[in-house]
Amino acid sequence: MVEELPECGRTNPLMFAWTDDGFYYVRTGAIDDADDSGGDGNGDGDSDGDGEGQLSKELCYHDLGTDPADDRVLKADFDPQTWPTVSTDVDGEYVVLAESIGWERTDLYYAPIGGEEFDPLVVVEDAIFEPYLRGNDCYVNTSREGSNYRLERISLDDRPVDDLSLGRDGFETIVPERDEAILEGIAFAGDALVAKYLRDATHELVEYDLDGERRGDVSLPGTGTVTVMNGSREREELFVVYESFEEPPSVRRYEPGTGGTDAVDQPAVRVDADLDVTQEWFESEDGTDVPAFVVARSDRRHDGDTPTVLYGYGGFDISLTPFFPDFTVPFLEAGGAFAVANLRGGGEFGEVWHRAGRREDRQNVFDDFLAVADGLIERGYASRNRLACYGGLLVGVAVTQRSDLFEAAVCKVPLLDVLRFHTSLLGRSWTTEYGSPDDPEAYEYLRAYSPYHNVEKGPYPAVLLATGDGDSRVDPFHARKMTAELQARNTSDEPVLLKTYTDTGHGVGKPVSRVIEERLNDWCFLADRLDLYRERS
Secondary structure, eight states: OOOOSEEESSSSOOSSEEEEEEEEEEEEEOOTTTTTTOOOOOOOOOOOOOGGGGEEEEEEETTTOOOOOGOOEEEEEOOOTTTEEOOOTOOEEEEEEEEEEETEEEEEEEETTTTOOOEEEEEEEEEEEEEEETEEEEEEOTTTOOOOOEEEEETTTTTOOOOSSSSSTTTTEEEOOSSSSSEEEEEEEETTEEEEEETTTEEEEEEEEEEEOOOEEEEEEOOEEEEEEESSSSSSSSSEEEEOSSSOOOEEOOOOSSSSSEEEOOOOOOOOOOOEEEEEEHHHHHHSEEEEEEEEEEEOOOSSOSEEEEEOOOTOOOOOOOOOOGGGGHHTTTTEEEEEEOBTTTTTTHHHHHTTSSGGGGGHHHHHHHHHHHHHTTTSSOGGGGEEEEEHHHHHHHHHHTTTSSSSSEEEOOOOOTTGGSSSGGGGGGGGHHOOTOOOOOOOHHHHOOOOGGOSSSSOOEEEEOOOOOOOOSSSSHHHHHHHHHHHHHHHSSSEEEETTTOOOOOOOOOHHHHHHHHHHHHHHHHTTTTTOOOOO
């Protein structure tokens, strides 16, 4: 499951890029020793705005065989809201620097390899630009003038460095925007260009030539997700990683022109049940249709007696597409159901869908989630005492706005004090998505849904909150404060529990043993509270 807040939005997240003699890379600072937010629970954080710690970034170059202490710093004046990435090509003469500003804009700069001065390519445009280099041509996947993205190209050889108008001059459209699908990215395979599209929260692949002439569709094993695409310039082949709710991740090879992929490697994982995957649509508070995938055994009865876990995210342009729910499989085999909601704030239906769940419109995300929960009950998937929710901030809001709706909730590494999230760790970089509590207008809508500030005396479902004492993204004080507030005000007999994992962080880099321990705790809690193993008539 997605449990992490991204650092750089949609932009191709390459933090280093090779040259013949070395590589470019981006490094960040460590958590400030002076930052008093590291889990003391008071929520004061480091609010001096000095840009130190993790929010300071440097673009550097390392010559192979030299002391890293001698690496050149090419740029260091990045705003805390900006996350840089860098791209090169084995046959190219340029490096491209992409600066993602929040989750709403990307500025592009370029320089000759070995040079230290970057010239602007595209700046100050309210759109996303994802660069892909092939030789000295820069292909750009962009939301400029189109929420569903299109592919453009410019030759860096021909770009006049003194052109400060920086408009469309020099760019040509290679693959136009499609109405029914989102262009998420591309990869090169010999003289072919393979584009990955997202349609109704599932992936499709289409082959083009380098000038955008469509050659045909690339068939996939089913309705699923392509998580990785890596092509070869020297050979006519492309490798992808594919998975679905029913199939674990597999490496598949595609040869341009053949129309289909062949499995190269796949784990031997068995699911001891026949599963059905359906995509249901639910009407949200404002009439918007919101989809959700529902995974359950094919022999499940629509009698409201199926233990069901609802998962969602709804933010930062992150799309929830089909994934193999490895730690959920025993729950499904035992007769439970698992639902994944595609909420506004994500990227499932383009930039319009993302922006409909940001800042002052974020209540749409929560309305969508609650509409899916109500719909699952109405359609006989679950009942109030057989329904649980799983997530982070989303779960905190769901529990405080509709405490009557769920039997249990798992709230993972959550942001819950929405009026103080910007005072510590990476919080300052998220104000473009949430809005800043220091802005009086934003304060009002943030206060309206902030879970910690909306806990009232009354009955609550069973809640398991989890945090890591080494979380470098979301401060542990969020989960700790929320636990104390819920325990103080809960009038039901249901438990409110806090699990703090030591020597671990937000998600990245955990050893397998720790991942197993955490997921085991989550799903044992859910199985117990939803009475998964109860004998049914």
